[in-house]
Amino acid sequence: MPKIVDHDERRREVLSAARRVIVRDGIDAATTRAIAKEAGYSNGVLAHYFADKDEILLSALRQSHQRIRERLTRKIEGATGLAALRELLLDNLPLDAERTQETRLEVSFWSRSLASDHLAEVQRAEAAELRTAVRRLLGEARAAGELTTGENLDDVAERLLALVDGLSLHLLLYPDRLARVDLERLMLSALDRL
Numbered sequence: 001m002p003k004i005v006d007h008d009e010r011r012r013e014v015l016s017a018a019r020r021v022i023v024r025d026g027i028d029a030a031t032t033r034a035i036a037k038e039a040g041y042s043n044g045v046l047a048h049y050f051a052d053k054d055e056i057l058l059s060a061l062r063q064s065h066q067r068i069r070e071r072l073t074r075k076i077e078g079a080t081g082l083a084a085l086r087e088l089l090l091d092n093l094p095l096d097a098e099r100t101q102e103t104r105l106e107v108s109f110w111s112r113s114l115a116s117d118h119l120a121e122v123q124r125a126e127a128a129e130l131r132t133a134v135r136r137l138l139g140e141a142r143a144a145g146e147l148t149t150g151e152n153l154d155d156v157a158e159r160l161l162a163l164v165d166g167l168s169l170h171l172l173l174y175p176d177r178l179a180r181v182d183l184e185r186l187m188l189s190a191l192d193r194l
Contacts, residue, residue, distance in 0.1 A: 011079060013040075013050060017040075018035045018038075018060040021106075022057070022060065035053075035056060061109055081137060081140040081146050089187055090188075093164060098170055102169075171183055
C-alpha cells in the first residue's frame, strides 16, 4: 500500500526548517542541502514542493509574516487608537524568544532584498501593510483626542517604524548595550510623547 503523504504538512516542515537554518546560521548558509538536512528530507523531496532556493526562502518569509499578522489580529482585537498602536508596535519588537527569531529572520532578508528586485517588492509590500496599520491607528488616536501632537501623522508613522527597526537591530547587534526591557521602555516613551 503506498504511503499517504500530507503535502501541505511536508511543505510547512520544509519552511520551518528553512526558518531555523536562517535564524541559526544566516541566510547565506540556507542552501537547499542545509534546509533538506534540517527537515530530514533529501534535496529531491524539496524539488517536489519548491522550484528553487529563492522560492523556499521567500515562502518562509511570507509564512513568518502571516503568523505575525494572525498573532497581531488576535492581540489588537477590540482595541483602537493608542491602545492598539501600543500592542502593534510592541509586538514588532524582539521582546521574547519567538519575536527575536522573527526579527532575526526579517533582518536576514534585508541585505538580500537590496540585490533582488523580486524580494525587495515583497518586503516593500509587507512593510506598506504595516505602515498602513500604524497610520490608521494614529488617525484613530487623533480622532479620539488621544494625541497631543499636531505633527503630520505620516511623519509620525515613519518615525515609529524607524524606531522599531532601529531598536530591533540594536538589540540583535548590541545585546550587552540594550536589553528587552530597554526596548519596551524606549518605545513606550516615544508613544507617551505623542
